[in-house]
Amino acid sequence: MREIRILTTHEKDTSKFFRWLEVEFQYERFDGSFSKPQTHMVLERGDSVAVLLHDVPNDKVVIVEQVRIATKGWLLEIPAGKIDKGEEPADTANREAEEETGIKPASVERIASFFLSPGACSEKLHLFYCPFDQPLEIQEFGGLESESEDIRLHLMTVEEAIRKIESREIADAKTILALYWLTSLQTGSPRSTP
Numbered sequence: 001m002r003e004i005r006i007l008t009t010h011e012k013d014t015s016k017f018f019r020w021l022e023v024e025f026q027y028e029r030f031d032g033s034f035s036k037p038q039t040h041m042v043l044e045r046g047d048s049v050a051v052l053l054h055d056v057p058n059d060k061v062v063i064v065e066q067v068r069i070a071t072k073g074w075l076l077e078i079p080a081g082k083i084d085k086g087e088e089p090a091d092t093a094n095r096e097a098e099e100e101t102g103i104k105p106a107s108v109e110r111i112a113s114f115f116l117s118p119g120a121c122s123e124k125l126h127l128f129y130c131p132f133d134q135p136l137e138i139q140e141f142g143g144l145e146s147e148s149e150d151i152r153l154h155l156m157t158v159e160e161a162i163r164k165i166e167s168r169e170i171a172d173a174k175t176i177l178a179l180y181w182l183t184s185l186q187t188g189s190p191r192s193t194p
Contacts, residue, residue, distance in 0.1 A: 052178040053101065
């Protein structure tokens with residue numbers, strides 16, 4: 001594995017949820033030499049999870065709708081949240097599913113883990129799948145008042161969710177990835193977990 005040398009790190013801004021770091025570094029190039037020193041800004045947010053809740057008998061999924069200020073609007077997405085310090089990703093997936101939807105998963109299965117925007121952000125998302133063998137019933141609203149969450153819940157068929165991707169009503173990457181992963185299982189495409 002090639003080497004990365006961190007020369008300096010300066011914290012530029014810190015908030016409750018984020019840290020902006022200015023990092024000066026060099027890296028070992030493919031020819032074995034080292035690059036010139038470079039400086040990049042890195043957003044340290046911590047890692048997160050997302051969980052696809054699937055009503056297997058009715059082939060329906062739980063989609064949450066909530067405001068996402070960075071998009072200047074509301075998004076349709078699967079339940080997700082930040083991993084608390086010392087918490088395992090699977091435990092966070094269970095907690096977030098219950099907090100956002102009121103549904104307690106029996107178990108979760110890891111689909112994949114991936115970086116969301118590695119050009120500038122250190123956050124890694126752990127994506128989970130939670131099948132239910134019994135039909136799901138959902139409330140109309142979910143979320144925690146203590147976290148100022150105002151979430152509308154939707155139970156839609158996988159087919160309807162895919163149509164919402166095609167019509168750009170679902171524009172969230174983790175949700176798109178999870179839904180296409182699920183449809184690849186259903187069509188018998190080879191399944192792999194990176």
